[in-house]
Amino acid sequence: MVAVNSTMLPLGTPAPAFHLPDTQGNTVSLEAFDGAKAYVVMFICNHCPYVRMLRREIAHLAGEYQDKGVAFVAINSNDIENYPDDSMENMVREVAEQGYSFPYCLDESQKVAKAFRASCTPDFYVFGRDRLLVYRGQFDDARPGNGINVTGSDLRAALDAVLDNEEIPDDVQKPSIGCNIKWKPGSEPEYFRNKS
Numbered sequence: 001m002v003a004v005n006s007t008m009l010p011l012g013t014p015a016p017a018f019h020l021p022d023t024q025g026n027t028v029s030l031e032a033f034d035g036a037k038a039y040v041v042m043f044i045c046n047h048c049p050y051v052r053m054l055r056r057e058i059a060h061l062a063g064e065y066q067d068k069g070v071a072f073v074a075i076n077s078n079d080i081e082n083y084p085d086d087s088m089e090n091m092v093r094e095v096a097e098q099g100y101s102f103p104y105c106l107d108e109s110q111k112v113a114k115a116f117r118a119s120c121t122p123d124f125y126v127f128g129r130d131r132l133l134v135y136r137g138q139f140d141d142a143r144p145g146n147g148i149n150v151t152g153s154d155l156r157a158a159l160d161a162v163l164d165n166e167e168i169p170d171d172v173q174k175p176s177i178g179c180n181i182k183w184k185p186g187s188e189p190e191y192f193r194n195k196s
Contacts, residue, residue: 003050003120003177003178003179004119004120004177004178004179004180004192005119005120005175005176005177006118006119006120006123006136006137006138006175006176006177007117007118007119007191008136008137008173008175009116009117009125009133009136010133011133011134011135011136011173012132012133013132013133014131014132014133015030015039015041015125015131015132015133016112016115017029017030017115018030018075018105018107018112018115020075020105020106020107020112021088021105021106022103022104022105022106023088023091023092023095023103023104023105024103026103028073028103028105030071030073030127030131033071033073036069036070036071036129037068037069037070037129037162037163038069038070038071038126038127038128038129038134038159038162038163039070039071039073039126039127039128039131040062040065040070040071040072040073040124040125040126040127040155040159041073041075041116041124041125041127042058042072042073042074042075042122042123042124042125043074043075043076043077043113043118043120043121043122043123043181044058044074044075044076044104044121044122045076045077045078045083045085045086045121045179045182046076046085046086046090046091046094047083047085047086048121048122048178048179049144049179050120050121050122050143050144050177050178050179051121051122051178053142053143053144053150054139054142054150054152055094055098056098056150057139057150057151057152058074058098058100058122058139058152059098059099059100059101060152061152061155062100062101062102063101065159066101066102068159068163069163070159070163071102072101072102072103073102073103073105074100074102074103074104074105075104075105075106075107075112075113075118076091076104076105076106076107077107077110077112077113077118077181078121078181078182079110079182079183079184079185080106080108081184082182082184082185083182086182088106091104091106110181110183110184110187113181114189117189117191118181119180119181119191119192120176120177120178120179120180120181121178121179121181122139122176122178123136123176123178124136124137124138124139124155124176126155126158126159126162128162134158134161134162134168135155135158135162135168135172135173136173137154137172137173137174137175137176138154138155138174138175138176138177139152139154139155139176140152140153140154140155141153141154141174143177154172154174157169157172158172
C-alpha cells in the first residue's frame with residue numbers, strides 16, 4: 001500500500017465544472033445544488049483501505065451537514081478496467097451498503113480528477129457558497145493502523161467555519177493521505193508524475 005498526499009489545490013480556486021453519471025442514473029453537477037451554503041466534493045473509491053476506514057463516518061457526517069444546507073458529491077476516478085472493484089456496479093452496491101445520502105459519481109475519463117488536481121483517495125474539497133475553494137485536505141488524523149478514532153474533525157471544523165462565516169484556521173488545512181488515484185496507463189497527470 002503506497003500512500004500519497006493531496007496536491008493542496010490553491011485556496012480561492014473556483015470549483016471546476018463537471019457533469020458525471022451517478023449510481024442512480026442521473027447526471028450530476030454542482031449546478032444541481034444551487035443555493036447550498038457550502039459544497040463538499042470528495043474523491044473516494046470502493047477498494048482503498050484509507051476510504052474503507054472512513055466511509056461509515058463519511059456517511060454520518062454528510063447526513064448531518066446536509067441537514068444544515070451543505071451539498072455533498074463523491075467522485076470515483078479510478079481506472080475501472082484494471083480495478084474492477086471500483087466499477088459502477090460495485091459503486092451501486094457501496095451506496096446501498098454504506099447508506100450514502102449523496103451522489104456517488106464515476107469519472108471514467110479521469111478529466112474531473114485532473115481538473116481538481118486530485119491525487120489520492122480520499123481527497124476532500126470544500127467550496128463556499130460562491131464556489132471558491134476554502135478547504136482542501138484530510139477528513140481527520142485517522143489512518144489504517146494508527147489507532148486514532150475516525151471523527152471527521154478536520155472536515156467538521158472547516159464546514160463549521162464556513163457555516164459561521166468565519167475563516168478556516170491554517171492549522172486545519174492538512175493534506176489528505178491515501179492510495180493514489182489509479183490512473184489509466186500512460187495518462188497520469190504531470191502533477192502526479194512529478195510527485196512519484
